Amino acid sequence: MEKFTLEDVAKLAGVHRSTVSRVINDSPNVSPEVRKRVQKVIHSTGYQPNAAARSLASQRSYMIGLVLPRSVSSFFTDPFFPHLTQGIAFGCNNNNLSLSLFLAGNREDEEKILPRIARRGFLDGVLIQSGRPDEFLIDRLTKSNIPSVIIGRPFLSDGLSFIDIDNVNGAIKATQHLLDLGYKRIATITGNHDSTVTVDRLEGYKKALKAVGREFDPDMVAEGDFSEASGYQAVKTLLPRKPDAIVAQSDIMAVGAIRAMQEVGLRIPDDVAIIGFDDIPVARQLKVQLTTIKQPITRFGIKAVELLIDLIENGTKPARRIILDTELVIRDSCGAKKIREHV
Amino acid sequence: MEKFTLEDVAKLAGVHRSTVSRVINDSPNVSPEVRKRVQKVIHSTGYQPNAAARSLASQRSYMIGLVLPRSVSSFFTDPFFPHLTQGIAFGCNNNNLSLSLFLAGNREDEEKILPRIARRGFLDGVLIQSGRPDEFLIDRLTKSNIPSVIIGRPFLSDGLSFIDIDNVNGAIKATQHLLDLGYKRIATITGNHDSTVTVDRLEGYKKALKAVGREFDPDMVAEGDFSEASGYQAVKTLLPRKPDAIVAQSDIMAVGAIRAMQEVGLRIPDDVAIIGFDDIPVARQLKVQLTTIKQPITRFGIKAVELLIDLIENGTKPARRIILDTELVIRDSCGAKKIREHV
DNA sequence: GATGCAATTGAGAGCGCTCTCACGAGTGTG
DNA sequence: CACACTCGTGAGAGCGCTCTCAATTGCATC
Secondary structure, X not given: OOOOXXXXXXXXXXXXXXXXXXXXXXXXXXXXXXXXXXXXXXXXXXXXXXXXXXXXXXXXXXXXXXXXXXXXXXXHOOOHHXXXXXXXXXXXXXXXXXXXXXXOOOHHHHHHHHHHHHOOOOOOEEEXXXXXXXXXXXXXXXXXXXXXXEEOXXXXXXXXXXXXEOHHHHHHHHHHHHHHOOOOOEEEEEOOOOOHHHHHHHHHHHXXXXXXXXXXXXHHEEEOOOOHHHHHHHHHHHHHHOOOEEEEOOHHHHHHHHHHHHHOOOOOOOOOEEEEEEOOOHHHHOOOOOEEEXXXXXXXXXXXXXXXXXXXXXXXXXXXXXXXXXXXXXOOOOOOOXXXXXX | OOOOOHHHHHHHHOOOHHHHHHXXXXXXXXXXXXXXXXXXXHHHHOOOOOHHHHHHHHOOOOEEEEEEOOOOHHHHOOOHHHHHHHHHXXXXXXXXXXXXXXXXXXXXXXXXXXXXXXXXXXXXXXXXXXXXOOOHHHHHHHHOOOOEXXXXXXXXXXXXXXXXXXXXXXXXXXXXXHHHOOOOOEEEEXXXXXXXXXXXXXXXXXXXXXXXXXXXXXHHEEEOOOOHHHHHHHHHHHHHHOOOEEEEOOHHHHHHHHHHHHHOOOOOOOOOEEEEXXXXXXXXXXOOOOEEEEOOHHHHHHHHHHHHHHHHHHOOOOOOEEEEOOEEEOOOOOOOOOOOOOO
């Protein structure tokens, strides 16, 4: 098992190293008998080509990186990220790629990580979670010419390839749903303002209101940070404004919001309706199941990997963009299933 | 920027490739002036050694793998895993290692992943999350001679190196705390029974009861699966037995349990006390802050990486074990801070 | 001034693959 | 039967590093 190389396989099969290489990379130019003989040896010996040698010779590592800048601290508070990571891992498994994970806790980490990521001969490409407006890692990595796909629209998307879900439209659907049900005082809990996700979902919220001639009221907006605790806090701010419905920009913030409302004895959806965003499992597990905007999280991850492969194989120019659709999932937290006598 | 190699740096610095290599790997035998000159060139050109070439020549990849078998589906329902992953990532950053992530969704994934992990020249070692009793991946990987550290005591730990927290003792502390406060009918919500975590924590619970001469009552045990929903369900089973306190084997199950109890109007800790396990952030964010057994999650991850490095550098024999201590964190969910007139 | 020794540098043989090129055998064509 | 052409295989030159060994130098020693 120790140090078993191509050469050894070749000897056992009575052919030249080159031929074994051809079999492994299923090149067409090998006669059926020889191919069979070589495959038999490979199988019986459990031979696996040396990854480093292969990378060096072929200039391909078949490994991609997933980079989470320090700004993505919600990796640990929002189940969205583990799910996304899972989707990406699936995409990698399906395409015989390996996935390398880079988590930066602080600026120092980012500095330390950067040269490792950009090192030639290491990664074929990277997926970078978009972050704040001036994202150090995105800036550096995209400049380093390594094929990169940004997960989520970056603030400056010029010339960059990215994949995102249609946040604007998703928020429109959510707000529209509440409007259709006759709610009048629709508040919203946003993520942190320095995220395009927040910006886009807020824009959708505004657009939906405008579409029915409703005035946008800044007082009906509370800023959170995509954590459960921030949803809880946001409700404290919002309650004095007497909303009858809330658009939460993430399910996990909706969970926090519900907790806060239940504490003061408000019933959902009777007193206040609430709609989330993401459709993570917890949405289904609440006592009052959460109506939400479903993101195709797993598909999102898989598509991201496929887009990156496209860039790796066919060049990064021109920049490509993929926007995935969302879906309104109606459960119980907005009262759509009851007959509403409102309006 | 394209194809800039050691040789190019050498030419610019007017020395031989070997010398540049020495500077990069800070070998002592380089004169100060030359070292300075070479470093200047490296800096000004932004040179980074080719990872594949280096791995091939040195037989070290400076990359380790984190393997999550399909049985670890709670990666997505329990925040414990993202935190652990973070700890591991920190450990890697501190030691200039890269981290490769392998998530298996099903058996097919595991088969597909295995040869990639075991490929020579790819990983220096692997961290494997322990799983079910007959874990396919653990079995295969440890047999393949790649240095491996199991995260969490495996069922069959013979000859394997692993790291775990002291689950038995942690559960003793938890149960003891409730006993000390005078609770009489202490129930417990466990994880899935085919996990050593569950087994160990249940054992601690039993031991603590026995230590004070209390009989163990199987009816006071409800099996969950470390998910919030299972904690919720478990309470439904447990309530008819009228417990006055509950040891939940994870915070997230405690959250579910609390939700269930609040729904039927039980107050915490006045009607039922509850203690969790893990000390994830949510424990602090609940209205009634959760008393819990704190795991040093980040340190756990860092230590795991260090143990693996030890195995890589000094050989895997004899097998090494690290058991980390837990800590009782007293908050409000057990009533310890009020003066109890019970007993 | 011959000798020994440490410090510094250069030379070059790998590491285990891929991939182009050359070669020989087999096939078809006029 | 000479020719071109395809197909399968072998040869061997890299890929960009590391690391051992040899060569060179400077300096102390006797």
